[in-house]
Amino acid sequence: MLEKTYKNLSRIWMVVFAIGFIALILKFITGERLAGYGSYVPWGLWVALYFHFVGIAGGVFALGVIGYVFNLTGFRENFRVVIVVSVAAVITGLFSIWLDLGQPFRFARILYAPNFGSMMAFNAWMYTFFIITAGVIFYLTLNKEKQTDFHDKKRWILPLMSLGFLFSIAFPSQSGAFFGVVDAKPFWSSPLLPILFLVSAITSGGAVLLLVYTFLHYEEFDLTHQPFKMLRYTIIGGIIFYFIAEFAEYSLVFWSPNSHIREAVELILFGPFWWVFWFVHLGGALVALYLLLKGKTYQIVGTGAFIVAVTFVSARLNILIPGQAVAELKGLKEAFYHERLRFDYSATLNEYLIALFIGAFGVALVYFGIKFLSQFTKKKLGTEL
Structure with missing residues (x-):
């Protein structure tokens, strides 16, 4: 039964990867002409996925x-x-x-010619140091030397984990600050934003980790045992906290008729893409909560975790797009007419297909990373470090 499920999932992954890869080739051939963003709304679906995935990394x-x-x-x-x-x-x-960059092959400039007054440069270097730190921790946990040598190495594990922990908390918090420093966008100038980004990162990161652990250890799945118990409660608590904080922010906007971010909030709740909030964001969270609270088998709980991991990208979209879709100057929307000078952003089919490819790419990295890990360490996953 499980082998059949794996085969079906593998087939789905191959179809998604193939279709997404074709869309990716079209993107490189045509540039950004197939994308729906423009001058007024330059950040779209791929940028939301960027913030979502680095948040998952930090939460995990x-x-x-x-x-x-x-x-x-x-x-x-x-x-x-x-x-x-x-x-x-x-x-x-x-x-x-990287796919969202106008000149993607110039990305290395941010490493060899950085401007640390830029939040983007700061973030890029932070991710680099995190990957290096994680790599060193991985090496230190390998017990290939004599036992005395391994214990000498092990002294460095906790200090490096502490450093990695600081980086992982900084990922989502810094993402919230990244928006908060844009003074021209009132919707983004909220002190709640770093907290919302952090909570959503912990929630979606916990969902991904629960999903991975469920696949690796389905035979000993038991919600009363760790790590399933801790991750399940973390996800449930994160969802509840996030929506309470979101309700507090939105309700205050409608309580104050002269709120400067009212237009952005109305776009989220009642605009052209109202369904992202009500169906994907809220509906997905309610379904996931039900499955996580009531589910007893690894299939049901795993499905709930998968829904959280996927639908919580809407938390990024509901912050990213409305903040750009409100004109800074009154009348700017009507002043010029061009398909690239619109405040109404709508992701195109090419953007959606490449988003599927990005997701398939991430799944492949995790799958082959764990395969490599099991071969490299020459021991069953789950053995004491």
């Missing part, structure tokens, strides 16, 4: 470190899996933002 690593430090069953034994999933998510996020 932060939860992994917490489980490791508190010696929760399943975390310490599988910390290399945490590293693989987290680094794979960072690389996927960077790949997503």
Whole structure:
């Protein structure tokens, strides 16, 4: 039964990857002509995926470190899996933002000629240092030397984990700050934004980690045991906290008739893409909550975790797009007419197909990373570090 499920999932992945790859080739042939963004709304679906994936990376690593430090069953034994999933998510996020660049092959300039007054340059270097730190931790957890040498190396693991933990918390928080420093966009100038980004990162990161652990350890799946218990409660708590904070922000907007962000919030709730909030964001969260609360089998709980991991990208979209879709100057929307001078952003078919390719790319990184890990360490996953 399980082997059949794996085969079906593999076939779905191959179809998604192939279709997305064709869309990717068309993107490189035509440039950005097939994309729906323009001068007024320059950041679209791929940028939202970037913030979503780096948030997942931060959430996965932060939860992994917490489980490791508190010696929760399943975390310490599988910390290399945490590293693989987290680094794979960072690389996927960077790949997503790389595709959004007008000149993608100039990306290296941010590393050899950075401007650290730019939040983008700061973030790029932070991701680089995180990947290096995660790689060093991975190496230090390999017990290939004599036992005394391994214990000498192991002294460095917790300090480096602490550094990686700071990076992982900074990923989503810095993303919120990234928007907050844009003074021309009132909707983004909210002190709640870094908190919302952090909570959504922990929630979606916990969902991805629960999904991976469920696939790896379905035979011993038990919601009363770690790590399933901790991750399940983290996801449930994260969803509830996020929507309470979101309700607090939106309700205050409608309580104050002269709020300067009212137009943006109305776009989220009642605009052309109202269904993203009500169906994908809210509806997806309610379905996931029901499955996580009521589910007893790994299939149901895994489905709930998958829904959270996918639909929480709407949390990024509901912040990213409305913040750009409101004109800074009254009358600007009517002043000029051109298909690239519109405040009404709508992702095109090419953008959606490439988004599927990005997701398939991330899944492949995790799958082959774990395969490599099991071969490289020459031991069953779940063995004590």
